[in-house]
Amino acid sequence: MVLVGGYGVVGSEVARLLRARHSALSLALAGRTPGRGEALAREVEAELLTVDLSSSAPLDFSARAVVALVNDPTDRLLRACVRAGIPYVDITRWTARMQQALALMAVEPPRAPVVLASGWMGGVVPLVGAALARELGGATSVETSILYDLADRAGEDSIEFMDRMGLPFEIVEEGRRRLVEPLTGARRPELAGRPRRVLRLDTPEQLTLPLVLGARTVSTRIGLTDESATIALQVLQGLGLFHLFRGERFQNLRRALLRGSGKGGKAVIRVEVSHGSESRDATLVDERGQAHLTAVGATLALERALGLDGAPPPVGVAFPEQVPAPERVLAALRSCGVEFEVRPEQNALVQAA
Numbered sequence: 001m002v003l004v005g006g007y008g009v010v011g012s013e014v015a016r017l018l019r020a021r022h023s024a025l026s027l028a029l030a031g032r033t034p035g036r037g038e039a040l041a042r043e044v045e046a047e048l049l050t051v052d053l054s055s056s057a058p059l060d061f062s063a064r065a066v067v068a069l070v071n072d073p074t075d076r077l078l079r080a081c082v083r084a085g086i087p088y089v090d091i092t093r094w095t096a097r098m099q100q101a102l103a104l105m106a107v108e109p110p111r112a113p114v115v116l117a118s119g120w121m122g123g124v125v126p127l128v129g130a131a132l133a134r135e136l137g138g139a140t141s142v143e144t145s146i147l148y149d150l151a152d153r154a155g156e157d158s159i160e161f162m163d164r165m166g167l168p169f170e171i172v173e174e175g176r177r178r179l180v181e182p183l184t185g186a187r188r189p190e191l192a193g194r195p196r197r198v199l200r201l202d203t204p205e206q207l208t209l210p211l212v213l214g215a216r217t218v219s220t221r222i223g224l225t226d227e228s229a230t231i232a233l234q235v236l237q238g239l240g241l242f243h244l245f246r247g248e249r250f251q252n253l254r255r256a257l258l259r260g261s262g263k264g265g266k267a268v269i270r271v272e273v274s275h276g277s278e279s280r281d282a283t284l285v286d287e288r289g290q291a292h293l294t295a296v297g298a299t300l301a302l303e304r305a306l307g308l309d310g311a312p313p314p315v316g317v318a319f320p321e322q323v324p325a326p327e328r329v330l331a332a333l334r335s336c337g338v339e340f341e342v343r344p345e346q347n348a349l350v351q352a353a
């Protein structure tokens, strides 16, 4: 099993989870400077490999499977795996990059399973959407609210995703596609004990959930633990100034934000699914933070790609929400240390003033 980016912030959590869940699995952690991964490699009994996705040398390796835990902007890793028939999982692609991968695989169809688990938290959000839809017998709408803890950790490779926070994107609402501005459409769902302002964010499950579940409205919104920071982003966007935050000039500020306080934070996500007159509402909490929760998504995606979840592996490309047994999703999450509460919705959502 080759984890490319395997000693990064998310990669380290994936390596530890895989070792805990599959003691006999052989692991390799790959990156440009594998010396940085020595302690982790000892801890999880993994090999270290040198791989640089930005070099132009042909990528050529054999593996039981590959997990992409670092951006693959020119699809070198994806193409190498598709050509070699290696099962592949990716958690790094924002919507446009996922569409790029799908276009590539229309031209070069994969022989081995490919799980595109780039939905929020390595596909945990769409997985939970599928689980709740199973309980309700379908999904007319899936609305997700994320509470991003400013104390949480994220690595350098996440900066590119953050840079895209100012770009318009498409959503499906009442069955129609429409372009929306990011950081707009405020709502105030209850998250971690009180109402929090959350704003629209471009994430891939807004592309895939309407296709897989037939949902007519799908939205994902994010709020920061410091509400004044959420409001500042909303105001910057409203004034058309968000782009000023992008680019070289503010790179250090974005890095500081991403690294958080260094203390670590917890990940809180609420997924609300409605169908007909019924609804279900799940709030997930991962005390170990968003890198751990993303690693949970990546691990479940890999188990799916290899059939380690007891179901036959998918043929060709699959999204996490195409899970064969959605009724087992919540138990699988719990087995990875994720806590959640599911309830009938109690009209807790209040539109922001």
Ligand SMILES: NC(=O)c1ccc[n+]([C@@H]2O[C@H](COP(=O)([O-])OP(=O)(O)OC[C@H]3O[C@@H](n4cnc5c(N)ncnc54)[C@H](OP(=O)(O)O)[C@@H]3O)[C@@H](O)[C@H]2O)c1
Residues within 6 Å of the ligand: 004, 005, 006, 007, 008, 009, 010, 011, 030, 031, 032, 033, 034, 036, 051, 052, 053, 054, 069, 070, 071, 091, 092, 093, 117, 118, 119, 120, 121, 122, 123, 154, 155, 156, 157, 158, 159, 161, 290, 291, 294
């Ligand atoms: N889907 C989701 O919900 C979700 C959530 C969180 C993060 N992510 C994505 O996960 C990725 C990893 O995030 P992170 O916070 O773990 O970042 P990170 O800590 O910077 O980890 C990146 C890892 O990749 C390696 N790397 C960097 N550039 C490389 C290259 N050109 N070729 C090969 N290896 C390279 C780094 O090691 P070297 O520097 O030694 O090469 C490092 O080990 C990001 O793309 C982020 O956007 C997705």
